[in-house]
Amino acid sequence: MSTDKLAHHLHLRAGDVGRYALLPSNPDHVAAIAALLDGAEFVARNREFETWRGTVAGEPVVVTSTGVGGPSTALAVEELAALGVGTMLRVGVSGSMRSDTVNGELAVLTGAIRDEGTTRQYLPVEFPAIASIDVVLALRSAAARAGVPYRCGTAHTKDSYYGEMEPERMPLAAHLTERFETWRRGGAVCSEMETAAVFIVGAVLGVRAGSVVMMWSQEAMATGAAPSTDPLFATAVDAIRALVAADTRDTADAEPAARPVLGV
Numbered sequence: 001m002s003t004d005k006l007a008h009h010l011h012l013r014a015g016d017v018g019r020y021a022l023l024p025s026n027p028d029h030v031a032a033i034a035a036l037l038d039g040a041e042f043v044a045r046n047r048e049f050e051t052w053r054g055t056v057a058g059e060p061v062v063v064t065s066t067g068v069g070g071p072s073t074a075l076a077v078e079e080l081a082a083l084g085v086g087t088m089l090r091v092g093v094s095g096s097m098r099s100d101t102v103n104g105e106l107a108v109l110t111g112a113i114r115d116e117g118t119t120r121q122y123l124p125v126e127f128p129a130i131a132s133i134d135v136v137l138a139l140r141s142a143a144a145r146a147g148v149p150y151r152c153g154t155a156h157t158k159d160s161y162y163g164e165m166e167p168e169r170m171p172l173a174a175h176l177t178e179r180f181e182t183w184r185r186g187g188a189v190c191s192e193m194e195t196a197a198v199f200i201v202g203a204v205l206g207v208r209a210g211s212v213v214m215m216w217s218q219e220a221m222a223t224g225a226a227p228s229t230d231p232l233f234a235t236a237v238d239a240i241r242a243l244v245a246a247d248t249r250d251t252a253d254a255e256p257a258a259r260p261v262l263g264v
């Protein structure tokens with residue numbers, strides 16, 4: 001893809017983006033996340049992909065919705081990477097797989113189970129879907145600063161929402177239930193639908209990728225008591241601020257020392 005052209009799905013050009021992107025899947029979350037940046041403005045919308053842009057310490061940061069699931073998320077990661085974005089952070093919602101989760105607790109995702117189809121068209125399933133350590137550490141510190149309940153761990157990324165929520169309805173009921181219990185016994189913390197694509201497509205394209213999700217507790221999933229997304233959005237934007245600050249310091253440190261003036 002030539003970078004001066006309009007990206008086919010996102011309808012963005014290289015000049016629309018900087019080096020950092022926040023990636024909610026839900027288009028309804030984009031403006032609310034962007035409002036936490038400086039000078040937020042709407043940039044473009046096409047299909048499920050809505051983009052707003054703001055700045056952090058003068059550095060442009062875009063917020064782009066990926067839509068639900070691996071295929072549209074892979075499109076967003078591909079097109080943003082081609083336009084020059086090098087750090088991408090999924091900001092999403094998930095269902096807890098643990099009985100001790102507080103409703104609304106955050107999960108800083110260190111890896112994802114690739115129980116979906118998109119990433120198998122990039123790398124064989126033996127290749128792990130893991131986050132960039134820089135992004136994990138920035139998110140963990142941001143969650144601690146926010147003073148909200150959080151944990152770090154592995155997500156289950158799947159293609160079928162109802163296969164997770166109502167497996168008994170599916171012809172593959174026994175298979176789905178057994179696999180879900182297998183992921184749970186392996187320590188997976190939550191189930192969602194995009195993180196594996198962000199990690200695997202990010203890895204293939206050399207993008208620094210991370211993911212933070214808010215978890216519905218198991219009880220809240222049964223009762224429908226919706227948790228707030230405010231701590232999630234604040235933590236994600238705070239992590240991006242920390243990454244921008246660290247990158248700015250690294251760039252300054254890498255600049256050659258000023259030459260001594262020797263006089264004539």
Ligand SMILES: O=P(O)(O)O[C@H]1O[C@H](CO)[C@@H](O)[C@H]1O
Pocket residue numbers: 024025026067068069091092093094161191192193194
């Ligand atoms: O609420 P978001 O962030 O979209 O995330 C979760 O909710 C959707 C399913 O309802 C999937 O996209 C899943 O990953």
Ligand SMILES: O=c1cc[nH]c(=O)[nH]1
Pocket residue numbers: 093094095096161164191192193216221
């Ligand atoms: O359980 C859940 C909740 C939100 N999104 C999912 O994919 N699963």
